Amino acid sequence: MRILTAGLLTETNTFSPIPAGWPAFGRTPIQRGAQSPFASTWEFAALVDWRERAERDGHTVVESLAAVAEPAGRVVRSVYESLRDEILRDVTNALPLDVILLYLHGAMAAEGYDDCDGDILCRCRELVGPDVIVGAEVDLHGNLSEEMVAAASVIVAYKEYPHTDMVERGADLYRLCVGAVSGNIKPVMAMRDCRMVGIWPTTNPAMRALVDEAYENERDGILSVSLMHGFPWADVPGCGAKALAISDGSQKAAEKTARRFAQRFWEIRDAAHIESVAMDEGVELALTAADGPIVLADVSDNAGGGAPGDATFLLRGLLGRGATNVVAGTYYDPIAVELCAEAGPGATLDLRIGGKLGPASGAPLDLRVTVRSIVEDHSQTAMDRSAPVALGRSAWVSVDGIDLALASIRSQVFSPDAFTGLGIPLENARLIVLKSTHHFWAGFSAIAKHAIYVSPPGALQLDFKNIAYRKRDPNYWPRVNVAP
Numbered sequence: 001m002r003i004l005t006a007g008l009l010t011e012t013n014t015f016s017p018i019p020a021g022w023p024a025f026g027r028t029p030i031q032r033g034a035q036s037p038f039a040s041t042w043e044f045a046a047l048v049d050w051r052e053r054a055e056r057d058g059h060t061v062v063e064s065l066a067a068v069a070e071p072a073g074r075v076v077r078s079v080y081e082s083l084r085d086e087i088l089r090d091v092t093n094a095l096p097l098d099v100i101l102l103y104l105h106g107a108m109a110a111e112g113y114d115d116c117d118g119d120i121l122c123r124c125r126e127l128v129g130p131d132v133i134v135g136a137e138v139d140l141h142g143n144l145s146e147e148m149v150a151a152a153s154v155i156v157a158y159k160e161y162p163h164t165d166m167v168e169r170g171a172d173l174y175r176l177c178v179g180a181v182s183g184n185i186k187p188v189m190a191m192r193d194c195r196m197v198g199i200w201p202t203t204n205p206a207m208r209a210l211v212d213e214a215y216e217n218e219r220d221g222i223l224s225v226s227l228m229h230g231f232p233w234a235d236v237p238g239c240g241a242k243a244l245a246i247s248d249g250s251q252k253a254a255e256k257t258a259r260r261f262a263q264r265f266w267e268i269r270d271a272a273h274i275e276s277v278a279m280d281e282g283v284e285l286a287l288t289a290a291d292g293p294i295v296l297a298d299v300s301d302n303a304g305g306g307a308p309g310d311a312t313f314l315l316r317g318l319l320g321r322g323a324t325n326v327v328a329g330t331y332y333d334p335i336a337v338e339l340c341a342e343a344g345p346g347a348t349l350d351l352r353i354g355g356k357l358g359p360a361s362g363a364p365l366d367l368r369v370t371v372r373s374i375v376e377d378h379s380q381t382a383m384d385r386s387a388p389v390a391l392g393r394s395a396w397v398s399v400d401g402i403d404l405a406l407a408s409i410r411s412q413v414f415s416p417d418a419f420t421g422l423g424i425p426l427e428n429a430r431l432i433v434l435k436s437t438h439h440f441w442a443g444f445s446a447i448a449k450h451a452i453y454v455s456p457p458g459a460l461q462l463d464f465k466n467i468a469y470r471k472r473d474p475n476y477w478p479r480v481n482v483a484p
């Protein structure tokens with residue numbers, strides 16, 4: 001069997017001011033199988049697993065490129081087209097193929113393209129014709145489109161949020177695609193729009209039960225069930241939650257299952273939704289909590305959702321309250337890190353922190369800080385523990401009982417070592433303030449009593465009724481409350 005693998009992914013926040021160009025795709029070096037075997041970076045773990053499985057099974061593997069960018073605004077058009085066309089060239093050169101395995105996100109948009117994933121899948125299908133199995137693994141935060149479902153043979157999404165099952169779902173996709181070529185199964189897909197926009201952590205009991213139900217239903221002719229949560233901060237027509245089912249040979253069975261899971265997802269939409277409070281209320285709750293540490297998640301400035309990562313609204317609020325025993329980070333501020341490195345550990349200096357990337361960042365904070373440490377090539381553990389996530393040269397500075405982690409690479413906080421790796425102790429912290437929506441919980445649940453989600457001004461507003469969509473139609477929950 002001849003299998004081609006490729007990865008091209010980012011999550012596009014169309015409201016973000018940060019363009020995704022070559023530097024964004026170069027931060028994790030673009031890997032090209034023909035020249036260099038994929039290194040095991042956490043983003044590409046599923047691709048590495050596909051290669052290993054295929055080699056074990058005696059298949060021929062052709063590796064096209066693997067490219068990933070930290071979520072940001074729309075991908076620069078020429079960059080997207082160049083990366084896409086390289087994959088398409090590799091497909092053409094590798095023919096004849098039996099299987100194409102694509103590692104995508106599902107919510108990538110570029111200038112001129114609202115649905116990059118649909119575009120890639122359609123063009124691959126055009127090149128290989130109707131008989132080749134084209135499979136895609138996607139993030140459950142992908143905005144699944146009809147074009148994607150029509151062009152692909154098999155689509156499998158992560159089931160877990162935090163995403164701890166990227167490799168496992170990749171293995172599901174591999175099994176289904178190889179099984180389809182062998183003639184053991186005949187995957188048939190059906191998608192159902194849930195007409196909902198929101199955030200649903202699978203650590204929530206109601207959502208957990210639904211995900212378990214999805215696993216349990218993958219039998220008796222149902223090959224796969226994916227609950228696509230969608231990515232809310234994407235003004236594209238396909239934005240929102242969908243249910244996707246794959247049956248073995250029966251369109252009717254796939255449709256029935258997709259309809260049932262869309263209905264089940266709809267039923268728990270409110271109970272399973274992420275709970276957030278206003279910033280001031282969240283600060284008050286966190287500071288008056290009887291025991292700690294409490295995690296205060298700055299959802300609005302989650303770089304993992306395309307936000308700048310240097311917003312100061314929450315820190316300003318904490319400083320104003322005179323809060324102490326607080327650890328906060330990571331602030332994306334390479335200029336501040338450079339100044340700290342110049343001054344050196346032990347130095348006290350006037351430092352301008354954050355507020356640099358645009359209105360979503362708020363105003364910069366001018367603080368007199370003490371530099372506690374500088375770490376070159378700092379990193380943190382990924383949520384699935386597969387490999388480190390780079391934070392670049394980073395600094396620990398302290399100011400008035402608050403310890404801050406400043407980084408040179410824009411990233412959400414996944415794990416406690418984002419702080420402890422700089423030497424910042426967490427044992428005595430009353431409050432851990434971090435920039436992330438929910439992925440952090442995989443790493444922090446062991447040390448934090450609980451998490452409070454706040455949504456200060458910023459790029460990822462949790463007020464889903466009022467997201468300024470122009471392309472996504474307004475017929476969605478929580479704007480309207482009509483079952484799909």
Ligand SMILES: [Zn+2]
Binds near residue numbers: 139
């Ligand atoms: Zn995601």
